[in-house]
Amino acid sequence: MAINVLIVDDSGVMRAMILKSLHMSGLPLGDVHQAANGQEGLDALNQHWTDLVIVDINMPVMNGEEMIDRMRQSNETKDIPIVVISTEGSKTRLEKLKQKGAAFIHKPFSPETIRDTIRNVMKLGGDDEGTN
Amino acid sequence: MKEQIKDTLYSVAEEVLEKLAFIFSFPEDERDQIDFDSAVAARVSFIGPFKGTLVMIVSTQALPELTGNMLGLENNEETTTEQQYDAVKELINVICGNLLPSIAGKETVFNVDPPEIVKYTDDVLKPFSAENGKPAEPASVARLDLDEGECDLFLFVDGQLPESAD
Numbered sequence: 001m002a003i004n005v006l007i008v009d010d011s012g013v014m015r016a017m018i019l020k021s022l023h024m025s026g027l028p029l030g031d032v033h034q035a036a037n038g039q040e041g042l043d044a045l046n047q048h049w050t051d052l053v054i055v056d057i058n059m060p061v062m063n064g065e066e067m068i069d070r071m072r073q074s075n076e077t078k079d080i081p082i083v084v085i086s087t088e089g090s091k092t093r094l095e096k097l098k099q100k101g102a103a104f105i106h107k108p109f110s111p112e113t114i115r116d117t118i119r120n121v122m123k124l125g126g127d128d129e130g131t132n
Numbered sequence: 133m134k135e136q137i138k139d140t141l142y143s144v145a146e147e148v149l150e151k152l153a154f155i156f157s158f159p160e161d162e163r164d165q166i167d168f169d170s171a172v173a174a175r176v177s178f179i180g181p182f183k184g185t186l187v188m189i190v191s192t193q194a195l196p197e198l199t200g201n202m203l204g205l206e207n208n209e210e211t212t213t214e215q216q217y218d219a220v221k222e223l224i225n226v227i228c229g230n231l232l233p234s235i236a237g238k239e240t241v242f243n244v245d246p247p248e249i250v251k252y253t254d255d256v257l258k259p260f261s262a263e264n265g266k267p268a269e270p271a272s273v274a275r276l277d278l279d280e281g282e283c284d285l286f287l288f289v290d291g292q293l294p295e296s297a298d
Contacts, residue, residue: 010246011218011221011222011225012215012218013199013202013203013215013218013219013222014222016202016203016204017152017202017203017204020203020204058225058244058246060246086229087225087226087228087229087230087244088229089229089230089232089233089234089238090233090238090239090240090241090242091238091239092239092241093241107152107226107229107230108147108148108151108152108226109151110151
């Protein structure tokens with residue numbers, strides 16, 4: 001199973017780092033699309049089949065939390081697994097994200113953390129590991 | 133308290149530079165401030181249990197390696213100014229995001245503004261000057277030497293840090 005991923009972060013450098021980590025993780029990647037804020041992310045979800053959304057929280061135009069709320073309100077996107085990658089350190093805010101069904105990775109992160117979190121959130125076993 | 137914050141600023145900055153940019157840094161508390169004419173500055177403001185601004189100044193000679201490492205580029209691949217600015221903004225964003233809960237505790241909630249590049253002049257720290265015209269004293273300063281170049285961090289706090297912030 002190839003995983004089609006949408007990466008949403010206002011930093012091009014951070015999107016590149018996440019993409020590099022995904023390639024290093026050994027996960028079977030399909031198409032990877034990118035967006036610079038929550039609104040662009042929702043637009044991308046309307047255009048591309050997506051199996052996993054990786055999203056930052058603090059972004060201009062529409063932040064990650066609002067994007068997640070909009071996704072959960074739509075029948076088409078409400079079940080897509082979400083991983084939040086952010087600098088957020090507040091337990092209060094992290095608890096709110098968990099209640100929305102999102103997994104959380106704290107910046108700075110390692111490729112192993114991304115791999116393990118995605119495996120967990122997508123319920124992948126070791127057999128799904130890719131060769132790239 | 134001030135020493136604790138300084139230690140925290142150093143340890144967070146060193147960890148983020150290493151993990152995010154694969155750059156080793158070394159504390160150089162006694163050295164002079166970075167030459168303003170050959171550096172890039174970024175700042176990020178925050179508000180929560182206390183409010184303030186974190187300023188990061190990086191010498192331009194450090195930017196190609198730092199940015200290239202973050203982007204995963206080969207040694208001979210060049211980076212654009214926009215990519216270098218983006219890299220500095222991401223670094224200060226992550227440093228600030230890790231610093232605040234380390235100082236104030238993980239139960240606290242801070243709203244952090246988007247990081248911005250400060251067009252570099254001699255008065256880069258002017259916005260933080262006190263009303264009487266004298267420069268504001270940073271709550272903490274970290275001076276780091278990198279493989280190539282230097283990196284300075286200034287933490288400005290508006291008012292007093294709460295007693296519980298440790």
